[in-house]
Amino acid sequence: QVQLVESGGGLVQPGDSLTLSCAASGSIVNVPALTWYRQPPGKERELVARINIHGDTNYEDSVKGRFTISRDNAKNTAYLQMNSLKPEDTALYFCTADVWEDGGGEHRLLNIRGQGTQVTVSS
Numbered sequence: 558q559v560q561l562v563e564s565g566g567g568l569v570q571p572g573d574s575l576t577l578s579c580a581a582s583g584s585i586v587n588v589p590a591l592t593w594y595r596q597p598p599g600k601e602r603e604l605v606a607r608i609n610i611h612g613d614t615n616y617e618d619s620v621k622g623r624f625t626i627s628r629d630n631a632k633n634t635a636y637l638q639m640n641s642l643k644p645e646d647t648a649l650y651f652c653t654a655d656v657w658e659d660g661g662g663e664h665r666l667l668n669i670r671g672q673g674t675q676v677t678v679s680s
Contacts (some may be wrong), residue, residue, distance in 0.1 A: 559583035559658050559669055563651060566674030574640045577674060579652035581633040586657035586664055589630060591635035595648035595676075605650070608635060619645075642678045648675045 565577040581588055590609045596602040606616045606626035614626050625638040635652060651673035657664050 559585060559656050559667055561654055561669050561671035562672045563674040566650060566676045568677045568679065569642055571643055571678050573642050573678070574638070575642065575676060577637040577639070577650055577672060577676070579635045579637075579654070581654050581656060581669075583673055584659040585633055586659050588633050589632070589655045589657070591626075591652055591654045593626060593635070593637050593650060593652050593667075595646075595650045596673075597645075597648040598607055614655060636678050639676070642676075642680075646676060647678050650676050650678060 559581060560583055561579055561581050563577060563579050565575060567576055579591060586623045587610060590607060592607040595605050595606040595614050600670060604617055605620055606624055608614045608626045608628050623641045628635045651671050653668060653670045656667045
């Protein structure tokens, strides 16, 4: 069974940095895309950053220049380096992944989501 696990969240002060990780595990052939989302309290989720297997990225406007998404294909892991954090970055951060799973000789494409990690930015 393919799973995604996020880590790295916490309570930080404005201006601080955090690095989140999103690791996929299981019978994985490859991971075409990994996407970070966030859901602030009482609000809809929003896409934060996305990276494909070639390293192409895109970002939500409010995080451009502050957040950097990267990945380690050998580890099927994506990272979100967050700098100059602001109180409005407070949210549950979770990742989703498009994953080709090896199902015992058959490959199937899954879209899976992790449980998320809480990021709170407060003085």
